[in-house]
Amino acid sequence: MNDPAPRRWTGAALEVAVPLIALVLWGVLSSNSQTYYFPPLTDILTTFKDTWLFDRVGSDVVPSLLRMFAGFFIAVVVAVAAGLALGASGRARRAFSPIVEFLRAIPPPALLPFAILVIGVGDSMKVFIIAFVCVWPILLNTIDGVTGVDPTLRETAKSYGIPQAQVVRRVMLPAATPQIFAGMRTSLSLALILMVISEMVASTNGIGYFVLQSQRTFAIPEMWSGIILLGLLGYLFNGVFVLIEKRVLRWHRGARASALS
């Protein structure tokens, strides 16, 4: 906050430099590595280039991402709609809370065998499991957001005789947006995780399938390149989402800032 300028610069420089140093250190330490499981970083990077730029993009990366985003968007639509409904009615919320709590408590991978049994091993099984898992954080956050709407706002809308549909659209949804976004961010990382798990358990393509298959055939640099790709994707999605969130919620931050000052 009230750091002197030079210290602030040191901080910023450190923030960028430390990950780079760690990367260089990995490269140097592994350069003469004879250990079979930890090949030199340069080998991994060469394999990464050969595998992912852009040889397997069409066959593995695109199907993976399609499944992931299909599941994620289904979850967003279902969870926001259900969250608005449950948030608006205290009785409905009360009634469904034990069911929601229980479904949420089941570790998601435990449902994979169920999904395979009922839906099969195809894409729809993976989309289902991703959507099922992503629903809960968004749903609970939407409910929280809606119940947290300023009562004055609610009463005002009511006393002006604004129809319920309009109240949901113009009052509740905007007020709950920051919370909904927080839930979506959690769900996005869950979507990536479940995409990988579902592909590891039952699939014939996809990044998760590729990584596990590489390990089983002892293609170690390929395995590492897949792990690095997943790490980059996780980092990238998170970063892009934060940018979108900042953009969409600009009005919210503005309103907060002017209210506080």
Next chain:
Amino acid sequence: MTALSHTGGRSRARAPDALLPWLAVLGALALFELAPRVGILPSDHFPPISDSISTLVEQLGQSTFWTAVGQTMQGWALGLGIAAALGVPLGIIIGSNRLLYRACRGLIEFLRPIPSVALIPLAILIYGTGMQSKVFLAAFASFWQVIVATLYGVQDVDPVATDTARSFGFSRVKRLFRVTLPSAVPYIATGLRIASAVSLILTVTAELVIGAPGLGRAINVARSGGNEELMYALILTTGILGLLLNMVFVRVEKRVLHWHPSHRRDVNV
């Protein structure tokens, strides 16, 4: 007055609020009992829920069931324990030094979003397909929850409190135990509660994908053996475990943190 009698009249016609959760649960159970029997859901994939529940009750007397539960719980406990033992002290050390925090932030922000399941193949290579792989994955995934929560907690200490303690000549160690830790504990508690859920999820994942012994593998075995009732019974078990663990954490949190402002809100009202 009229409003009161009006709501009074309405609540007589509707179910009282306290009964609502029970009614909804009963409704859901009835749905999953009747739908397979009537044929709305294919009964070869969805046995009536009473069959699954009676299978679960039968399982409660089997030693194999309790062994699987024990193996899963062991993975959960070790994973969470390692994550807490590393995450809390590291979070406190990193969080209380500004430069160190800046230096580590980039690294943490880069490592944290990596999906821990991407490391499954690596875990198999290094630790094999047993308990060690399970614990490694669970610890890795829950570590980030703990350290990030601790960092937030340590950073959120009221600067006036720290400065006051400093001007009263409190030593560094004393400040840590008297000011920083008490104010960071609620954050750490929340972090541990989330980490507990993550640890359970990763334990079950490892059992399913790697085939480490435990509930996850048992579910998979039940499915491939065509024993649907058992599969559903075991899935219910994992849900109950998750629910129980969460409840224990909430209870302990309430009891341990009863002195903290965030837990005494209702007193002011």
